[in-house]
Amino acid sequence: MNYQQLKEEIIAHCKEIGIDKVGFASSDPFLEMKSRLIRQEELGYQSGFEEKDIHKRVTPSAIFDEPYSIIAIALAYPSKMKQTPIGKKGARRGIFCRASWGRDYHAVLRDRLEKLEAFIVSKAPHARCKSMVDTGELVDRAVAERAGIGWSAKNCAIITPEFGSYVYLGEMITNLPFEPDEPLEDQCGTCTKCLDICPTGALVQAGQLNAKRCISFLTQTKDFLPDEFRTKIGNRLYGCDTCQTICPKNKGKDFHFHEEMEPEPEIVKPLLTPLLQISNREFKEKYGELSGSWRGKKPIQRNAIIALAHYKEASAVPELITVLEKDVRPVIRGTAAWALGKIGGEEAKAALLAAQETEQEKTVLDEINKGLAFFLTENEVNS
Known part of the structure; x- marks a missing residue:
């Protein structure tokens, strides 16, 4: 041939x-x-x-x-x-x-x-x-x-x-x-x-x-x-x-x-923001x-939360609070906690303090503490 x-x-x-x-x-x-x-x-x-x-x-x-x-x-x-x-x-x-x-x-x-x-x-x-x-x-x-x-x-x-x-x-x-x-x-x-x-x-x-x-x-x-x-x-x-x-x-x-x-x-x-609560089917x-x-929606959602923190997008705070309070996945809850601290504001701080009292998962508690630490740093700078 x-x-x-x-x-x-x-x-x-x-x-x-x-x-x-x-x-x-x-x-x-x-x-x-x-x-x-x-x-x-x-x-x-x-x-x-x-x-x-x-x-x-x-x-x-x-x-x-x-x-x-x-x-x-x-x-x-x-x-x-x-x-x-x-x-x-x-x-x-x-x-x-x-x-x-x-x-x-x-x-x-x-x-x-x-x-x-x-x-x-x-x-x-x-x-x-x-x-x-x-x-x-x-x-x-x-x-x-x-x-x-x-x-x-x-x-x-x-x-x-x-x-x-x-x-x-x-x-x-x-x-x-x-x-x-x-x-x-x-x-x-x-x-x-x-x-x-x-x-x-x-x-x-x-x-x-x-x-x-x-x-x-x-x-x-x-x-x-x-x-x-x-x-x-x-x-x-x-x-x-x-x-x-x-x-x-x-x-x-x-x-x-x-x-x-x-x-x-x-x-x-x-x-x-719409990615935060998108269903598996959607x-x-x-x-x-x-x-x-x-890899499914989880990494995309986690990255979306981090991106909102990158932009310090205050309009997303209510959605992030909902994620922190209701999402069953520790990685997503915890990342939302970190993002809330990064974005800042009284509403975010109050949500983190409330979650600190009710959260049972250690990894999420660690992220809540990281989020609250941003406020401490902010206060130190202001003072």
Whole structure:
């Protein structure tokens, strides 16, 4: 079989089915990545969301019988909304990161990979394929880098010359012997803007991320957010784009190729206060198609409370008091208590003092005390 011709046909077909970039790589083990992952694990820098078995993450033959090639794909997503709602006093808004705009990208990329797989099998009936997106065993960035999709940048993203880092990645292992493409040369140069601006110092050095300090990871956790990060997440409800928006390679990059990826402004930049008491059903109906909903409503609500505190949004105090008094989840009650102290005012203080007398959960009592401490600090400053 003429595999070079098939490769060219695959490249042409990718354009027809809505794949913006495709590359081919060998299925050799990713030995350099293995060393990096082992070091990350030793340092405690992993998020915990990854595949636990490092061998599987870097060894295609451990997850696929007799692999020969890996096909990497990239789809470009928008970086700007066409009509951006503006938050204001009394109507503050949160934000979902760009990678969570539109329909869940896992579903979009799986659709493209399924179509690509069907095409390959129609041309080569003996072909075997295994596709994956994000939650698969292999490290998407390592595959994309080897396949020439883009270079691995200092902010740990893959940057493509055409679309910047605003791309979703996926890959397909196959038993077909395609000629591999050449990796791209690193084009970050001496630039360190992403390292310098990271709000939490999660980018330890070029190409090394402490995921547990990354705002993108922190917004997905379900427990109390550690104190040091509460003033760092701003109005982010899910994810963080700071190291992307600062990147010079992303300047002017904004692509609207895929209808499924178009953001609904009121969904991805929603009013904060209505989120505090949204039901499970309402949350699923409104936000269920976003990739940012995968952890459920609890992290989003906690982050919304922190965002209201960030804005010192006094109009939200009655809603926060209701949460403090009635929500059954300690994390949400406690975060509301902290936020009330941060926002301040006599109504908030009275609610905290009342809750101090009735609250039974120690973690919530700790947060109530943190909230009351803000008033003490305020009085000390005034005196």
